[in-house]
Amino acid sequence: MTLPLPDRSARREALLEAADRIVQRDGPAVSMASIAAEAGITKPILYRHFGDKGGLYAALAERHTDRLLAALQDALAGAGTPRARVERTVRTYLATIEEEPQVYRFLVHSAEGEAASAHGQVRSFLRRLSELLAVGIAAELGLPAGAFRAEIWARGIVGMVQAAGDWWLLEGGADREELVGELTDLLWGAYAEGVRRSSRGGGD
Amino acid sequence: MTLPLPDRSARREALLEAADRIVQRDGPAVSMASIAAEAGITKPILYRHFGDKGGLYAALAERHTDRLLAALQDALAGAGTPRARVERTVRTYLATIEEEPQVYRFLVHSAEGEAASAHGQVRSFLRRLSELLAVGIAAELGLPAGAFRAEIWARGIVGMVQAAGDWWLLEGGADREELVGELTDLLWGAYAEGVRRSSRGGGD
């Protein structure tokens, strides 16, 4: 391997996959030593690659976050009536957290306290999702970027779906379609009210 | 003091107040040693009183949770139109988290990971709030206790307000009344849609 990036990058990728395995097996509260053991190396190598625990968590979260956000964006931006798009997005979210609950727990739980890396804040999954949604909502309602209303709505909607999904997940995870229906109704009601109010005037 | 509870209870109260001071000063991630130092004693006494860190956190959270839940219940159950009651409840919630952000952070953050006491799960603030709201919603919609819809709604509503409030708080905390208005609109729209759908049939 005499590539521009000899094997640093591949090594890093392998380490992240090892970390991923161990997180999926033992949950998000995992020690650096156990990750290193899973990767067949020792701690200092991990630290040379990622700086500190926050750095590793951030790198690990970024991969999953990118993937999940892309899926959600596709679901929301696809074809269909607005209501169908909302429903599809909710379904995508719930299906993902049901299929990979450990990943989901890691993403939601990691940014709180654990993953405050030394160099710069880690924009967590929920934060990035909210930011994306805020842009979409502002566009949908004809509000300027960064409008207070759009920001609040995005945070509120994300929080609603996250909280409901969280409860549903640890309650057993049955009846996914029923949950999709309920959440879509809730969001749709809120959305309709918002459109009504927004078209009535008062942007920011 | 020759009361039925000699001074065990008073001592415990004093320890909790010391813990409260130190949490309000240093945030929710506080060591047992520093709490003990603030109380003027050493660690083993703390452990004799509360078992483990989770026990102390649970006792500390319970006081604040009881108080906050009572205030919210009063706000929701008071006089006025349904919309006014929702608005008043949201305002109460936001005012509280604005006035005591450290307490709020402690309540929301503590139950996640840190405060899993050895003897029994700690029903966190958000969980208790959701349970209360679920009962109220089920009654309001004429659904049986524990109905899936009421549970989902309660979790979703709590999550929405919590997420929006959280963002607003760390974004500077300006314009509380505007946030109250936005959240009330959102919740009201969702609620109206739900009533419509619920009266149309389909309970659980």
Place this chain on the structure above:
DNA sequence: GTCGAGGGGTTACCGCCGGTAACACTGGCG
């Protein structure tokens, strides 16, 4: 071939945490 230089890897450590065992002090009681 021999010798340095360098870098990937390890061991062994630090300080802090939650949690606990074992000991010291002090007062009542026969």
Place this chain on the structure above:
DNA sequence: CGCCAGTGTTACCGGCGGTAACCCCTCGAC
């Protein structure tokens, strides 16, 4: 006086995140 119970302390354990110091293997220069 000896004894006991309770209360508080010191001193420790294992494990964590994080790091310093060393070790050894390779590679190029002479």
